Amino acid sequence: MPELPEVETVRRGLEQFIVGLTVVDAAHDTPKSFPNAESDVNEFLINSTIISVKRRAKVLMIELSTKYSLVIHLKMTGQLVYVNNVERFGAGHPNESLIGQLPDKSTRVTLTFADQSSLFFNDQRKFGWVRLLPTAEIVNLDFFKKVGPEPLNAEFTWQELHSRLQRRKNTSIKAAILDQTVLAGIGNIYADESLWGARIHPATLVKNVSATKIKLLFTAIQAVLTQSIAEGGSSDRNYVDAAGNRGQYLKFANVFRREGQPCNRCGTVIIKTRVATRGTHTCPKCQPEPKKLPV
DNA sequence: CACTTGACCTGTCCGC
DNA sequence: TGCGGACAGGTCAAGT
Numbered sequence: 001m002p003e004l005p006e007v008e009t010v011r012r013g014l015e016q017f018i019v020g021l022t023v024v025d026a027a028h029d030t031p032k033s034f035p036n037a038e039s040d041v042n043e044f045l046i047n048s049t050i051i052s053v054k055r056r057a058k059v060l061m062i063e064l065s066t067k068y069s070l071v072i073h074l075k076m077t078g079q080l081v082y083v084n085n086v087e088r089f090g091a092g093h094p095n096e097s098l099i100g101q102l103p104d105k106s107t108r109v110t111l112t113f114a115d116q117s118s119l120f121f122n123d124q125r126k127f128g129w130v131r132l133l134p135t136a137e138i139v140n141l142d143f144f145k146k147v148g149p150e151p152l153n154a155e156f157t158w159q160e161l162h163s164r165l166q167r168r169k170n171t172s173i174k175a176a177i178l179d180q181t182v183l184a185g186i187g188n189i190y191a192d193e194s195l196w197g198a199r200i201h202p203a204t205l206v207k208n209v210s211a212t213k214i215k216l217l218f219t220a221i222q223a224v225l226t227q228s229i230a231e232g233g234s235s236d237r238n239y240v241d242a243a244g245n246r247g248q249y250l251k252f253a254n255v256f257r258r259e260g261q262p263c264n265r266c267g268t269v270i271i272k273t274r275v276a277t278r279g280t281h282t283c284p285k286c287q288p289e290p291k292k293l294p295v
Numbered sequence: 296c297a298c299t300t301g302a303c304c305t306g307t308c309c310g311c
Numbered sequence: 312t313g314c315g316g317a318c319a320g321g322t323c324a325a326g327t
Contacts, residue, residue, distance in 0.1 A: 001319085001320070001321085002321085003321090032303095058321075058322095073321080073322085074321090075303095075320085075321050075322075076304090076319075076320050076321060077304090077305085077306090077319095077320095106305090123304095124304080124305060124306065125303085125304045125305050125306085125319095125320095126303080126304050126305080127303065127304065127320090127321070127322080128321090142323095143322085143323095167296095167297085168297080168298085169297095170297070170298075171297080171298060171299090175298085175299090178321090180321085180322080187320075187321070188319090188320060188321090236319085237306090237307090237319075238306095276299095277299080277300075277320090278319095278320070279318085279319075279320085
């Protein structure tokens with residue numbers, strides 16, 4: 001669920017809300033959600049000031065004045081919701097209605113700021129995490145060493161996508177673009193949407209996808225991610241942004257969660273199957289199944 | 296090394 | 312109505 005557009009939307013909200021604030025308290029429930037020594041929390045988080053909020057792939061980094069950062073992965077059901085106080089923003093602020101709604105039973109970590117506003121990390125399924133790490137060490141995490149390029153970076157080209165995909169030439173194109181070491185930020189929603197855009201069946205083996213098709217896929221990935229960021233991401237289940245608002249992208253989705261509905265290009269009924277162990281949405285006419293090789 | 300599968304969790308939905 | 316099981320999907324560890 002939170003994929004690149006959702007995480008980027010959260011980042012933009014947090015940048016607006018928390019940069020410049022000073023942390024005065026940090027509370028958490030399970031060590032799994034926030035596996036940090038109390039001594040580090042006391043020394044490097046409490047009384048620190050938020051310097052910036054960054055994103056790489058699906059990971060958020062809240063940079064602190066102590067040369068430490070909070071590194072956060074939302075995984076499937078994570079939320080980062082900022083709840084202001086009326087003193088700071090005045091009555092009628094968009095997320096004013098959240099006051100008193102949080103924490104709830106999914107709240108794993110609560111940061112309280114000097115102005116008594118709060119940031120809640122909620123995560124129903126406890127797959128996500130928050131880690132307090134020295135900012136300089138983030139690049140040394142295994143994930144950051146292996147993760148592929150940002151698909152919306154200006155330097156990223158279709159030729160580079162083509163080249164990186166060749167490492168996964170015997171797997172399906174869907175599994176390959178979900179592989180974060182090939183390309184950063186794609187998850188199930190945008191994999192299906194991008195493959196529909198390029199008219200490629202998700203089960204097609206990478207080695208059978210032509211360079212022309214990969215060029216179309218590159219264009220589709222950028223278009224889909226850009227539009228989703230503009231719509232505040234996709235709220236399939238419980239994704240919300242930093243102000244607690246749902247994203248609107250699924251109103252514009254062409255295949256994801258549209259099984260049984262007509263294809264926006266050709267009218268054929270969208271079907272849901274399983275590819276790369278994931279629920280997969282396709283138009284059977286625009287994205288014909290790959291031919292089976294003779295036995 | 297390439298590739299696939301299972302584990303991690305909990306809330307929701309579907310069938311009996 | 313209650314209950315068991317399937318399902319949701321990001322990432323990593325372990326398996327082939």
